[in-house]
Each structure stands twice: as C-alpha cells, then as structure tokens.
C-alpha cells in the first residue's frame with residue numbers, strides 16, 4: 044500500500060502528514076520549529092517510522108527552487124535555517140523521491156486541485172500571517188520563474204493618515220512590512236486578536252490588502268483569490284478587504300461577484316499540508 048508524506052514546514056510549527064493511495068490522511072504529527080539540529084531529526088524519525096514512499100514539502104521561504112540549490116533555505120529571518128537543504132536532508136535520510144515548493148505554492152496547488160478553486164485554470168493563494176506571501180496557479184501550473192514569486196514584498200501606497208514606518212527588514216514599508224500580523228502589533232501596540240473592537244485598525248489593514256489584491260489582479264487576472272493566514276481570523280475583515288479591493292480596482296475591471304472572487308480557503312487550515320501531499324504524490328509518480 045502506497046504511503047505519501049507531506050510536510051508543511053512553517054516558521055512556528057512543522058506539520059507532518061501521511062496519506063494513503065486515496066489521499067486519506069492516515070497519520071499526522073506536529074512539531075515546534077526550533078533549530079534545524081533539534082527539529083529535523085524529529086521529522087526524519089516520524090517519516091521513517093511511517094514508512095513513506097515519497098515526500099512533498101511546502102516550506103516557509105525563501106527557498107531556492109533552481110537545480111543546484113533545489114530545496115535550500117534562503118535569507119530567512121530564522122537565521123539557523125539559512126543554507127539548510129530541506130531537500131537533501133529528506134532525500135538522503137529517507138532515500139525516497141522528494142519534491143519541494145513554498146508553503147503558499149503548496150496551498151495554492153491544493154486549493155486548485157481540491158479546494159476553493161477546484162475546476163478553474165487559475166487562482167491566487169495569499170496568506171496574511173507572521174509574513175505575507177502568495178502563490179499563483181496559472182493555466183493549471185504553479186507560477187514560477189527562476190525562483191518563486193515574493194508577492195508579499197510589493198510596494199504599497201501609504202495611506203495618508205498612516206505614519207507607521209513599517210517593519211520589513213529589507214524594505215521597511217512593503218506590504219508585509221505594513222500589513223503582516225507582526226506589523227499590526229508593532230503599529231498599534233497590541234496583537235491583532237486583541238484589536239477586534241477597533242474599526243480603524245481593520246479599515247487601514249483592509250486598505251493595504253485591497254490595494255495589493257488589486258495589483259495582483261491587474262497583473263495576473265486570476266479566476267479566484269483565496270486568502271488565508273492568522274490575520275484573516277479577524278471577524279469582519281473579509282467584507283472590508285473586498286470593499287477596499289473594489290475601491291482600488293477603480294471600476295476598471297469587471298469582477299462579476301466580489302464575494303465569490305475573494306474567498307477564504309476551501310480546505311480551511313489544511314491547504315498547505317494537503318498541497319505537500321499532492322506534491323509528494325507527484326514525486327512518487329515521476
């Protein structure tokens with residue numbers, strides 16, 4: 044019986060899942076993301092015990108996806124992980140086919156195959172959490188150039204009433220620097236989950252997200268945009284994001300129904316792990 048492993052490698056936790064030939068999850072375990080020395084052996088041991096035949100990985104980024112450096116973690120703020128080859132560790136230790144992509148690419152892939160964008164040719168998956176990142180499916184394929192896109196780092200037009208300088212270590216006031224979970228906390232002095240009563244917080248937040256979604260739409264024209272991540276747990280944010288998106292679109296593009304164009308993940312919190320398993324399946328079949 045075939046057993047396919049999927050690893051959603053996140054900045055705070057590692058979700059390991061195993062699926063049978065029908066895609067049913069038969070085992071699952073979560074480990075906190077600590078140092079590579081501490082965490083990787085735990086993951087390897089789990090997948091060894093599970094006797095998997097192939098592994099797919101959806102990783103926090105940046106992760107190199109080109110030939111020589113395939114699966115090597117790039118310049119992440121999680122310093123001990125820089126230069127670690129997630130691909131090599133698992134391919135060597137488990138001696139099975141392994142494929143890797145980013146966490147958001149994996150999530151976009153799963154939403155396209157079996158979630159909110161099933162049956163479409165294109166979609167965008169964006170996460171608004173500790174960081175902001177997005178993966179796109181175009182003509183049924185994960186969009187990728189020499190590496191994966193970095194859509195969380197686009198520039199946004201500063202709201203006239205906002206003088207927050209931004210927290211991206213590379214660009215200060217890019218989208219991630221202005222609208223990630225940690226940016227909300229730095230701007231307002233409280234976690235997003237403790238700011239539910241503050242309409243001004245969510246109007247400003249939605250303005251930046253709506254702006255970004257309009258830019259992505261102008262460039263890619265995906266058939267659907269799926270937004271996940273911790274910040275989207277905020278009640279009331281989704282309608283505000285949709286409104287801001289329409290405002291920034293400026294009536295230039297006809298969106299038939301914004302409520303079905305910008306949606307929550309169909310696979311709830313499982314998009315990343317499901318995408319990793321689908322990728323593992325691909326690795327098995329290649």
Ligand code: ADP
Nearest residue numbers: 055172173174224225235236272273274276277
């Ligand atoms: P990660 O990005 O590490 O995978 P999440 O997607 O869960 O994790 O995002 C975590 C971020 O989401 C944190 O910055 C947290 O403050 C923020 N967050 C979690 N819940 C809420 C909420 N209800 N409202 C606003 N922000 C939230």
Ligand code: ZN
Nearest residue numbers: 196211214217
């Ligand atoms: Zn940035």
